[in-house]
Amino acid sequence: MPPDTQGKEKIGLRERKKRKTRLTLQQQALRLFREQGYRETTIEQIAEACEISPSTFFRYFPTKEALVLDDEYDPILVREFQRQPPELTPIQAFRAAARAGFAGMTLEESAALKERIGLMISVPELRAASLMQMNETLLMIAEIMAERLGRSKDDFQVMTFAGSILGAMMTVQIYCKNHPEADFAQTVDEALSYLETGQPLAGQGTTPQK
Structure with missing residues (x-):
């Protein structure tokens, strides 16, 4: 397989993983919003539900609002x-x-x-x-x-x-x-x-x- 094709494949895998993580964050957040309300749910709770740190959360969404809007x-x-x-x-x-x-x-x-x-x-x-x-x-x-x-x-x-x-x-x-x-x-x-x-x-x- 040519090197440039390998590079494209690796980028594709990273993008799919990023997309999956973003979807997981949104799904867990939506579940918490349903259970306890939007205002009552914190970024820390969302991150904990996804088994990541709050700092990792911010790599995907800059704010809690962005998690819903973006x-x-x-x-x-x-x-x-x-x-x-x-x-x-x-x-x-x-x-x-x-x-x-x-x-x-x-x-x-x-x-x-x-x-x-x-x-x-x-x-x-x-x-x-x-x-x-x-x-x-x-x-x-x-x-x-x-x-x-x-x-x-x-x-x-x-x-x-x-x-x-x-x-x-x-x-x-x-x-x-x-x-x-x-x-x-x-x-x-x-x-x-x-x-x-x-x-x-x-x-x-x-x-x-x-």
């Missing part, structure tokens, strides 16, 4: 979006990227994501932190859209389009919090599909104009 989905989404064929419209490419990203998640990761979203909405300090984080997400979406279209990431239309996508994602989070039976990935796809149609909206008993 995941690896954004980089995956960017990579999948950049892989989409050029003939797709921006919303079609984003929708395909979202599908691919969710398809790569394990059942444990999907369950953890849904539970973390519930915490983001229900815990005031997490809700405030997540709103601040969404500014970064908006800029990320605008940047990948601008790159695809050959436009500036500060372009007003590009920013507005990115905002519509982010708004749809926020709506999905609230909807799934209020409807626990809803499948998060499927609901994201339905929301993006609605954006793709141009968002026709009419009153009850009326037909949307085409």
Whole structure:
């Protein structure tokens, strides 16, 4: 096996181990949050449940809030979006990227994501932190859209389009919090599909104009 291939394999193993550790930390934290509450749970308790030191915990998450808010989905989404064929419209490419990203998640990761979203909405300090984080997400979406279209990431239309996508994602989070039976990935796809149609909206008993 060539040396560079060996290097890639070792990096892959390290990344898988890191991902597994992060997932374990989140799973144990979520269990403790369910049992005793978010505010009552300490980083020391989470670290003890995972049989690591608090200092090791901080190698994976800088704060307790980050443990709930942070995941690896954004980089995956960017990579999948950049892989989409050029003939797709921006919303079609984003929708395909979202599908691919969710398809790569394990059942444990999907369950953890849904539970973390519930915490983001229900815990005031997490809700405030997540709103601040969404500014970064908006800029990320605008940047990948601008790159695809050959436009500036500060372009007003590009920013507005990115905002519509982010708004749809926020709506999905609230909807799934209020409807626990809803499948998060499927609901994201339905929301993006609605954006793709141009968002026709009419009153009850009326037909949307085409």
